[in-house]
Amino acid sequence: MVKREAKNPNSDSFRRFIRELSELDIPEADELLSEHRSQAIALATDDGRKFNEKRLSARTAYQAGRYEDAISHYVELFRHGQIQDQDLFSFGWALSRAIQEILSTSKQSxxxxxxxxxxxxYLNYYFKIGLKGPELLHTIILKHALALAKEGYLEIIPFLQLWGAQAFRPEDWQRDVLVSEEVGGGSKGKKRTLPALVESVFMRAAKEALRSKQKDHVDFVLPQLEKVAERFPDNAHLKRYQAELLHVIGRNDEALEKALAFVRSMSREYWAWEVLGDLVSEVDVKRGCYAKALLTSSKEEFIGNLRLKFAECIWREDPRRARGEVEQVIRCKQQQGYNIPKKAEELSKRSWFADAKPIEPSVSFYEKFVAPADSYLTAQIPVQLAVVDWINEEKKFFHFIVNKSLDGICLFSKYHGTPRIGDIVAVRVEPLILEGKKKTNVLTIEPSGDSAPSHLLKDFRDRVRVSNGMGFVEDGTFISPAIITAENIMDGQEVAGRAVLSYDRKKARWSFAAIEAKGVR
Structure with a gap:
């Protein structure tokens, strides 16, 4: 009633409603009702009515989509100490909408x-009004900041420190999956997983920390990055940034451990080998890593710095090829219209450069150096014995089992020899999680002359019970119908053979399955 009559502040009814509202007995615990009463009573003064008009004008402007006008009204209320709690979120949303309009327009032009x-x-205004998270508005403000940071107009680390590194909502930790629509004959239904907001924010923060090399930045980012990496173990870039940040603060052993993990899972990416090369101290391994990286990527716009690093590794032994690498970088930058890197200029002014006749980069030359890098990568993983338990001749691969929690698949082309069921192989493998699924990355695999591990392969001899074409030995060993038929095994007959550890999916249990069995006469 007070708000309704505020347009006629000299009327008897307005003064009466103000008096009655003031005299109401409101419980002290009811803070919301007390606040609303104070706001209404403020309408009894000229200033109170003035600021109420500002408040109404701000809301009207926001509803009409005139967000910057709304911001102007809220700023005046804030400066005069007339901003109310229920105005703060309205102010925050007006700031968010205005920033979104600026970003949308800027992306187009x-x-x-x-x-x-x-x-x-406007981002600065948002922090001044003191809104906190977790909250949808708080998340949207961070997304705006991230968009500006990606364009180079804002540093995300100082912003994130103000925003609150713990203020993420559960939804901010979730990845989104986009399903493509059929456009212009393209594939329909193809899925693409987008990184969670937390992933994107801390990968950006890690890039900034690496660029600045400021200890306080590294100390802020690294613990957060470790939490994100635990949540998303399939994101090799998180491990990469962990390794590089650990290296920056001198924790080199930990850095190498992280680097080896992501290189083994991303061995087809040039940047993985380049990072490992930056971290190792052994000259032959460093040179081999850079050579592997150059063999992996042919995109000149990405590998200029890599070529210069490789040139620095080889100029003493082969100055002609080192000059060829440097000149390739200079030529590429000139063709693209970019400045020549300072490192390339520095190398080109050295005495060995002037005396050397350049030789163009070549794949065959790089291949001479890769062996130490390959050996270094796999040497950190212990060799384990495994048993070949089935073979797919049509698709040219075989399956092996190491233990109840580790198995894998190997292509014939990666195996030196002809695989047979029951063969013992020596493997180096690394368990991975890719897109939420468990995978096994086979690093090395070769035939082994060692005896079969008893937990994987056993000999058996006993009488068999045949039922519906399937054989069962007293100790639980299963004999497939194919073997029963091929060897003409009869019910109650004594049989002997070998069996491999096997998982029965129907019964959800482990047992042994015969890989060969013959009747004993």
Whole structure:
């Protein structure tokens, strides 16, 4: 009633409603009702009515989509100490909508200093009004900051420190899956997994920390990055940034451990080998890692720094090829219209460079150096014995089992020899999680002359019970119908053979399955 009559502040009814509202006995614990009463009573003064009009104008402007007008009204209320708790979120949402408009317009017509300046000013307003998370609005503000950071207009680490590194919602830890629609004859239904917001934010923060090399930045980012990496073990980039940050602060052993883990899972990515090369101290391994990286990528726009690192590793033994690497970088940058890297200029001014006749980069030359890198990568993984338990001749691969929790598949082309069921092989493997699924990365595999592990392979001799074409030995060993038929095994007959550890999916249990069995006469 007070708000309704506030347009006629001199009327008897307005004064009466103000008096009655003031005299109401409101429980002290009811803070919300007390606050609303104070707001209504404030309408009895000229200033109170003035600021109420500002408040109404701000809400009207927001509802009409005039977000910057709404912000102007809220800023005046804030400066005069007239902002109310229920206004704060409205103010925050107006700031968010205005920043979104600036970002959308900038993406279409390129960013300008004026628009970026307004966006940064509104982000500053958001922190001044003191809103916190976890909250949807808080998350959206962070997304705006991340968009500006990716364009180089904002540093995400100082922003994240103000925003609150613990203020993520559960939804911010979830990845989104996009399903493509059929467009122009393209594939329909193809799925693409997008990183969670937490992943994107801390990968950006890690890049900044690596660029600045400031200890306080590294100390802030590294613990958070470790939490994110635990949540998303299939993201090799998180391990990469962990390794590089650990190296920055001198924890080199830990850095190498992280690097080896992601290189084994991302061995087809040039950057993985380049990072490992940066971290190792052995000259032959470093050179081999850079050579592996150059063999892995042919995109010149990405590998300029890599070529220069390789050149520094080989110039003493082969200055002609080192000069060829440097000139390739210079030529590529000139063709693309970019500045020549300072490192390339520095190398080109050295005495060995002037005396050397350049030789163009070649695959065959790189291949001479890769062996130490390959050996270094696999040497950290212990050799385990495994048994070949089935073979797919049509698709040219075989399956092996190491134990109840570890098995894998190997292509014939990666195996030196002809695999047979029951063969003992020596393997180096690494368990991986890719897109939420458990995988086994086979690093090395070769025939072994060692005896079969008893937990994997056993000899048996006993009488068999044949039922519905399937054989069962007293100790639980299963004999498949194929073997029963091929060897003409009869019910009650004594049989002997070998059996491999096997998982029965129907009964959800482990047992042994015969790989060969013959009747004993």
């Amino acid at each position: 390129n960013f300008s200093d004026i628009r970026v300046g307004r966006a940064r000013k």
